Amino acid sequence: MNRKVYLDHNASTPVHPEVVAAMLPYFSEHFGNPSSVHGFGREAREGLETAREQVAHFLRVGKEEIVFTSGGTESDNMAIKGVAMGRRRGHLITSKIEHHAVLRAVQNLETLGFEATYLDVDGDGLVDPEAVRRAIRPETILISIMHANSEIGTIQPAREIGAVAREHGIPFHVDAVQTLGKAPIDLDAFNIDMLSFSAHKIYGPKGVAGLYIRKGTKMVSVQHGGEHERRRRAGTENVPGIVGLGRAVEIRGRDMADEAVRLTALRDRLWEGIRGRVPDVRLNGHPTRRLPGTCNICFRHVESESIVLGLDLKGVGVSAGSACTSGNVEPSYVLVAMGVPVEWSMGAVRHSLGRSTTAEDIDYVVESTAPLVAKLRSAMPARA
Amino acid sequence: MQYSPALIDHFRNPRNAGIMRNPDGVGEGEYKDCMDLVRFHLRVRDGRVVEARFQAYGCGPTIAAASAATEVATGCALEALVELSAARVEAAVGGLPEPRRHAAEVAALGLRAAARDALSRADTRSDRHA
Numbered sequence: 001m002n003r004k005v006y007l008d009h010n011a012s013t014p015v016h017p018e019v020v021a022a023m024l025p026y027f028s029e030h031f032g033n034p035s036s037v038h039g040f041g042r043e044a045r046e047g048l049e050t051a052r053e054q055v056a057h058f059l060r061v062g063k064e065e066i067v068f069t070s071g072g073t074e075s076d077n078m079a080i081k082g083v084a085m086g087r088r089r090g091h092l093i094t095s096k097i098e099h100h101a102v103l104r105a106v107q108n109l110e111t112l113g114f115e116a117t118y119l120d121v122d123g124d125g126l127v128d129p130e131a132v133r134r135a136i137r138p139e140t141i142l143i144s145i146m147h148a149n150s151e152i153g154t155i156q157p158a159r160e161i162g163a164v165a166r167e168h169g170i171p172f173h174v175d176a177v178q179t180l181g182k183a184p185i186d187l188d189a190f191n192i193d194m195l196s197f198s199a200h201k202i203y204g205p206k207g208v209a210g211l212y213i214r215k216g217t218k219m220v221s222v223q224h225g226g227e228h229e230r231r232r233r234a235g236t237e238n239v240p241g242i243v244g245l246g247r248a249v250e251i252r253g254r255d256m257a258d259e260a261v262r263l264t265a266l267r268d269r270l271w272e273g274i275r276g277r278v279p280d281v282r283l284n285g286h287p288t289r290r291l292p293g294t295c296n297i298c299f300r301h302v303e304s305e306s307i308v309l310g311l312d313l314k315g316v317g318v319s320a321g322s323a324c325t326s327g328n329v330e331p332s333y334v335l336v337a338m339g340v341p342v343e344w345s346m347g348a349v350r351h352s353l354g355r356s357t358t359a360e361d362i363d364y365v366v367e368s369t370a371p372l373v374a375k376l377r378s379a380m381p382a383r384a
Numbered sequence: 385m386q387y388s389p390a391l392i393d394h395f396r397n398p399r400n401a402g403i404m405r406n407p408d409g410v411g412e413g414e415y416k417d418c419m420d421l422v423r424f425h426l427r428v429r430d431g432r433v434v435e436a437r438f439q440a441y442g443c444g445p446t447i448a449a450a451s452a453a454t455e456v457a458t459g460c461a462l463e464a465l466v467e468l469s470a471a472r473v474e475a476a477v478g479g480l481p482e483p484r485r486h487a488a489e490v491a492a493l494g495l496r497a498a499a500r501d502a503l504s505r506a507d508t509r510s511d512r513h514a
Contacts (some may be wrong), residue, residue, distance in 0.1 A: 063500075301441070303419075306395075313396055345401035345418060379401040379413075381423040381439035381445065 002315030005361045009201075009293060009354035010178060011152045011319060015244065016355075018201035022207065022247035026240035034237055035228065044239045051246025054068055057186055058249045059195070060210055062341040067211045067229045068242045072177035075146075075196035076101035079173045079231065082219035083142045083194075084109050090141035091115040095127045095151050096337040106144070106294050115139075123288040125154035125338050127147075134163045140168070144177040147185065151321065151334045152285030153294025155183055162191035163246075171217055177201055181252030182291055184262065193217045203319065203355065204248030208241030255355070263292035263353050266362050270295050270351060273366035282333060282344060284321075284358055293353035296321065298344040302376050309351050310372040316365055321348025387445065388478030394448035399455055400437045407437075409462075409502025420444065420490045422450045424498040426457065428506070433457045433465065436495075445480055445487035448471030451492040452476035457499075464505075465499035468492050 026047050034048045042262075051061070056063040069075045080102065084090065092310045094106050096118045100252030109345030117135040119127050127145055128202045136143075143165045156175055165172035173194040176185055180197035187195060192253040194217060198209040212220065213232070267290075273281055280300035299307060304320040311318055321332045340348075352364070387395075404425035408419035413422045420442035427435035436454040440447045453473050455467055473495075474480050 084439055093388075303441060303443050305447075306442035306447060309395060313392065342419075378448070379398060379439055380441045 003361070003364050005316045005365055007351040007353055007357065007365065008317045008319050009357075010153075010291075010350065010352035012200050012206065013203045013354055014356070015200075016248060016249060016251055018245045019204055019247045022241045023244040024242050030239070032103060034239055035226065047243045048237055050247050051242045054246035054250045055210060058181075059185075060255045061187055061212060063214060064230065065212055065215055066211060067232050068232060068237055068245070069209045069211055070207055070235075070238065071196035072175070072196055072201075073101040075177075075198070075209050076173075077105045077174055078211055078222055079194040079196060079213075080142065080144055080218070081109065081222045082106045083171055084114055084215075085222060086218050086220040087141045088354070089113060089139070091117070091139045092142045092144065093119065093140060094116045095119045095121060095137045095146070096122050096143045097125060097334045098146050099175055099177070100145070102144055102146070105155075119145075121337050123338055125149055125152045125284075126286060126289070126335065127156050127161065128159035129157055129164050130165035132161050136164070136168050136170065140170050142171050142277050144173040144175070147179040148176075148183065148294075149334055150178045151332055151348075152296045152338075153178070153352075154286040155179065155289050155291065158190045158192065158293045159220070160191075160262075165193075166191040171219075176281075178291060181249060182293070187212065187214070189382075194219075199248055202248050202252050205241045205244045205343055208238050208245050210245065212258055246365050260292040263357070266296045266353055266357055266359060267293055267351075267357065270353075270362045270365065271297065272370060273362065277366060277370035281315075282306060282340075283340070284340065284348060288324070290375065291352075293357070295351045295353070297345075297349055297351070298340065299304035299347035299349065300344050300370055301380060302347040302371070302373055304347050304349050306376050307369070307372060310376070311368060312363070314368040316368055318352045319352075321345065323349060328377060385481055387448075387481070390452070390478030391445060391448045391480070392476060394451040395444045396446060396488070398438075398451040398501050400435075400451065402437050403439065403486070404437045408505060409498045409500075410465065411498065411499070411501050412498025413490040413492070413495050413500070414438070415442075415486050415490040415493075418446075418486055418490075420446045420457065422449070422453075422490050423496040424450075424454070424457070424494050426498045426502050428431065428462060431458050431462055431506070433462070433499075436498075437493075438494075442490070443484070445484040446490060447489040448477050449473050449480075449491040451494050455489070457495055462499045462503050464465075466496055466503065468495050490500065
């Protein structure tokens with residue numbers, strides 16, 4: 001019987017048992033609509049506001065600055081379109097390696113007459129704060145740079161970029177879906193005006209997320225309806241989910257520091273193990289300035305989906321850096337932006353570790369990967 | 385993506401992987417959009433394939449389809465092999481999900497090319513002996 005090893009925590013995480021326990025009463029017991037005036041509604045409202053306090057406490061911000069949404073994608077869209085629609089025209093700065101929720105929101109604004117600059121990154125996936133400064137125009141209305149990229153885990157110099165944004169009085173949005181509760185973020189020190197985060201990346205439920213909006217940030221609502229979330233996001237709140245998000249964030253506050261140390265050691269054990277057993281491999285992303293649990297490795301001249309399938313058959317869940325859809329393979333746009341040659345980027349595999357990952361799991365993955373890659377390479381034709 | 389047990393078996397235990405000394409026919413199938421490349425080597429006796437070997441670069445289904453294609457080819461007359469359809473290869477791996485259909489196409493393309501090469505070499509030999 002194969003071991004089961006889940007190394008795809010950047011895609012999603014199992015809900016923490018303490019989070020499940022916190023959520024359960026809000027399905028059938030405290031089921032009221034938090035906007036209702038009666039006691040049933042007040043019980044639900046209490047859960048909602050407790051969660052808001054938990055998140056605000058973790059971020060060290062005011063609870064009125066937290067808006068709950070349905071996911072990281074909605075949070076990103078709300079931040080970017082909310083600022084842009086309030087201005088009606090202008091220029092936005094982002095990077096080439098943002099999540100599609102940011103990239104496509106900005107591209108959508110371009111079709112409406114807004115202008116955008118997509119900044120390059122270096123070979124480690126870092127945005128240069130001076131490049132941000134050079135891209136600023138008099139009409140720039142927003143800078144949106146992620147905190148860490150989901151594929152490679154490189155952590156951006158948010159503090160330095162935030163300083164540039166503040167110097168020019170431009171709102172700074174940070175997609176922190178991959179970093180909240182994994183790496184320290186100081187909203188004041190980094191001059192962050194809006195921060196997107198999500199529950200299911202930190203052992204909370206899917207379909208619930210949040211956006212921090214610094215008091216005084218000028219933006220409009222992009223979803224219209226009722227008076228929910230201080231008129232910033234219409235729609236009845238997902239109370240059990242939000243309660244889960246609040247508890248998940250609280251647990252991260254308790255566990256984050258110790259887990260970061262443990263996962264960094266395991267992440268490096270994985271890379272050292274693979275590097276020692278498999279020739280022609282490279283690590284993608286910054287060698288040290290990287291999420292504790294993220295290890296993206298290119299296996300030269302091997303197709304990443306064949307590795308993912310081979311490891312899946314050994315009970316290991318990882319994700320492919322290149323995606324083959326309808327017979328057309330696209331190497332990862334993140335790796336392309338970093339200048340990784342195609343014969344490498346086609347063989348990119350992301351391993352993302354989490355709270356259940358053990359040293360034995362890592363050793364098993366290394367032991368499973370080495371013969372698999374050797375077998376795939378042995379059947380590989382030399383290209384003319 | 386859900387794959388058939390036959391496909392998983394061919395991927396896990398590829399049949400006839402590798403190259404062949406002095407083959408009677410060699411052919412390649414390439415699918416540039418996907419960067420897939422499959423190469424076949426054939427041993428032929430009396431107009432029939434007696435041994436087929438493959439090399440493949442591609443996703444799991446492509447490796448499995450190439451492996452299954454060598455079994456389809458073995459015992460097959462060259463005249464029949466030049467008409468090999470992708471559907472025949474797909475059937476040999478128990479079907480393919482729509483986004484992976486190209487795996488059967490690239491394998492069939494490579495085997496047809498190898499069969500044509502073997503036929504042309506046979507023609508050349510008979511011309512020499514005429």
